[in-house]
Each structure stands twice: as C-alpha cells, then as structure tokens.
Amino acid sequence: MAPVRELTVGQVAMRSGVAVSALHFYEARGLIRSHRTSGNQRRYSRDVLRRVAIIRVAQEVGISLAGIARAFQSLPEERTPTREDWNLLSAAWRDELDHKIAQMKKLRDGLTDCIGCGCMSIDKCPLRNKEDRLAREGTGARRLVVS
Amino acid sequence: MAPVRELTVGQVAMRSGVAVSALHFYEARGLIRSHRTSGNQRRYSRDVLRRVAIIRVAQEVGISLAGIARAFQSLPEERTPTREDWNLLSAAWRDELDHKIAQMKKLRDGLTDCIGCGCMSIDKCPLRNKEDRLAREGTGARRLVVS
DNA sequence: GCTTGACCTCAAGTTAAGTTGAGCTTGTAG
DNA sequence: CTACAAGCTCAACTTAACTTGAGGTCAAGC
Numbered sequence: 226m227a228p229v230r231e232l233t234v235g236q237v238a239m240r241s242g243v244a245v246s247a248l249h250f251y252e253a254r255g256l257i258r259s260h261r262t263s264g265n266q267r268r269y270s271r272d273v274l275r276r277v278a279i280i281r282v283a284q285e286v287g288i289s290l291a292g293i294a295r296a297f298q299s300l301p302e303e304r305t306p307t308r309e310d311w312n313l314l315s316a317a318w319r320d321e322l323d324h325k326i327a328q329m330k331k332l333r334d335g336l337t338d339c340i341g342c343g344c345m346s347i348d349k350c351p352l353r354n355k356e357d358r359l360a361r362e363g364t365g366a367r368r369l370v371v372s
Numbered sequence: 373m374a375p376v377r378e379l380t381v382g383q384v385a386m387r388s389g390v391a392v393s394a395l396h397f398y399e400a401r402g403l404i405r406s407h408r409t410s411g412n413q414r415r416y417s418r419d420v421l422r423r424v425a426i427i428r429v430a431q432e433v434g435i436s437l438a439g440i441a442r443a444f445q446s447l448p449e450e451r452t453p454t455r456e457d458w459n460l461l462s463a464a465w466r467d468e469l470d471h472k473i474a475q476m477k478k479l480r481d482g483l484t485d486c487i488g489c490g491c492m493s494i495d496k497c498p499l500r501n502k503e504d505r506l507a508r509e510g511t512g513a514r515r516l517v518v519s
Numbered sequence: 520g521c522t523t524g525a526c527c528t529c530a531a532g533t534t535a536a537g538t539t540g541a542g543c544t545t546g547t548a549g
Numbered sequence: 550c551t552a553c554a555a556g557c558t559c560a561a562c563t564t565a566a567c568t569t570g571a572g573g574t575c576a577a578g579c
Contacts, residue, residue: 235525245526246568254566264575266526286479290566315483322480326473332433333469336462382555392556393538401536411545413556437536 231268234259241277248277255294256280272305279311286322378415381406388424395424402441403427419452426458433469 238245251257252267257276259267276297283293296314300306385392398404399414404423406414423444430440443461447453 233525234527244568247566249527250567262575264526265528266575282479282483284566286476286483319480319483322476322483326476326480329433329469329473329476332429333466333473336429336433336466336469380555381557391538394536396557397537409545411556412558413545431536 231270232273234267234269237269237273237277241274241281243277243281251277251280251290254290256290256297270305275306275311279314283318286318287325288318288321378417379420381414381416384416384420384424388421388428390424390428398424398427398437401437403437403444417452422453422458426461430465433465434472435465435468 232240234245234248237248241248248257252259257269257273257280259269259273262268280290280293283296284290288296296317299314300310379387381392381395384395388395395404399406404416404420404427406416406420409415427437427440430443431437435443443464446461447457
C-alpha cells in the first residue's frame, strides 16, 4: 500500500479547525500523540483527525478534557482504534448525555413552576433540592458543565 | 406593619447556602445589593434570598453570572420585584433552556450515528457542522456551557 | 545561500467564579 | 469592660482550557 502521508501540526490544525497551540496542549494532556522528525517537528498519523474531532464533540457535550482522556484510555495503544472501539466510547457518553438532558428538562419544568412562587427555600423547593443537582467537578473555580 | 428584620451576610449565607465570600462576590458583580450599618457592615433586605436562590438555579441551567446580571437589569430598581417580574425573567430563560435541550438531543443522536463512521470531516459531519454549534462565550479560556 | 514561513519550547497571561488569608474593625455576651 | 465571633477590605491563589509572546530552529523556494 502507498505510505499514508503524515501530517504536520499546521495541517492538522487546518483540517481539524483547532489552533496549533490547542494541539500542543492536547498532546501535553495525553489526548493525542505524535512522533518527531529528525528536526524535532511533530508528525501525526491520519487518525489524529478523528481523535481531535471527537475531542471537540465531547467537549461540546460537556465532557472535560480530563474525562475525555479517561475515556481514551480504553482505546488500544498499539493499533489504530477501530470503529468498534469508538462505538464503545460513544455508548458511554450517550448515557451521560441522556442523563444530562433529563436533568435539564427537570430544571426547565421546575423553573416555571417555582421561580415566582414562595417555595424557594433551600430544603423544600425541588429546584433547590440538593439530592440530584447536576454534578460539578473541580474544587477551585466552578465550571459550568454541559452544553 | 412590623419592621422586617434585615439580614447580615452570615445569615444570608446560612439561609441561602452560599458562602459569605460568594455573597461579597455577587455584590461586586452587581447581582445583589446591600446597605451598610454605621459600622460599615452589610445589611440585606429579605428579598436577597430569592435573588440568590435564582442566581444558583440559573447557574445550574448554564447561565453565566454576566448573563444573570443582564437579566436582572430588567428587574425594577426601586421596588421589590413582584412575582410577575420574576416570571418574565424565567420565561426568557426557559426558552434558552429549551434550545439547549434541543441541541443536546441533536448531539446525542448524532453521536451514535457519527462517532464511528467516516463522516467526521469538519464541513460534512452534522456533529462538526459549525452552523448551529452551541454558543460559547468569552474569548480567553473556553467555558463549557450549560448543565 | 539566504530569506521566509512554519516549528519548537517554555513562561506567563486570560476568563469565570469563587476561595483563602492577612490585617484590622464591630458588636454582643458575660 | 473585655473577649471573641463575625464583619470588612484587598490581594493573591485555584481550575480548566487555552492563547500569546519571546527567543531560537527548520525547510523549501528563488
């Protein structure tokens, strides 16, 4: 087979639509990998494009880079991930997403009922009920999760 | 009528479930207001509790403090907001929420179809389609929006 | 062979939403 | 009247996810 042309950072950046600096950053975070030329420049195999695409999609769905990295660990190190590999990943995320959608619906419905009423006390109002608030991660600054 | 007792920061913190530092912060951001005692301590009128409750709910729904502040500007400055005032607010947010839910559903459905397939190119894949991505705000670090 | 654009590294800056701490003042209970 | 908890201000730190900049290297065209 003809040798599949490797990509430079610039090419990956252009084709994936993310900045070069972001690619460096993803690499530092272990989300993508590259090897170096004799002149120390990065070269990527073509499947990095899929990885990057999935990173962006997952982010939009509200998954943090840490979460994505965790999920990516289920992918094989040696071989290029197959479609099946990716499907396993997406299945897990789809569940997360389903859950978030459900939570948001609950909030939306609760909003109209509760915002103008007298039930906004911390323990009584369904909206203010700590039991099943949407999860937050991180301890310092709060991140708003999802999308 | 009996004079309605004003609240100290500590009391508001306890009753609303947010930290004193967060209340200071909200005040600096113009989300809540207080007046000062002769000794320069904050005193809050009771309706601050509702405000704070709504701030938290709105945040969970993915609205940034800046967005909340914007919305709060529609509230009357002079009088305590009525139920009607709040309802107007919530209506707008409910729409936002509806929209976000719709986007998430789209993403969820697209995810299963697309993640394992070959369509992940920036311009063809529905998931990667720039047209109606979820809005991002801010220019520096990206925030993940919603909940 | 040199110029120019693409790369490289590493440090520091940015935003959101707060938290933490130092140093100082208030207010209330005994 | 004196502790001591609760307040106050202001500056600095935190996290995530990047971007920006400085200072230096690589490679391809003319």
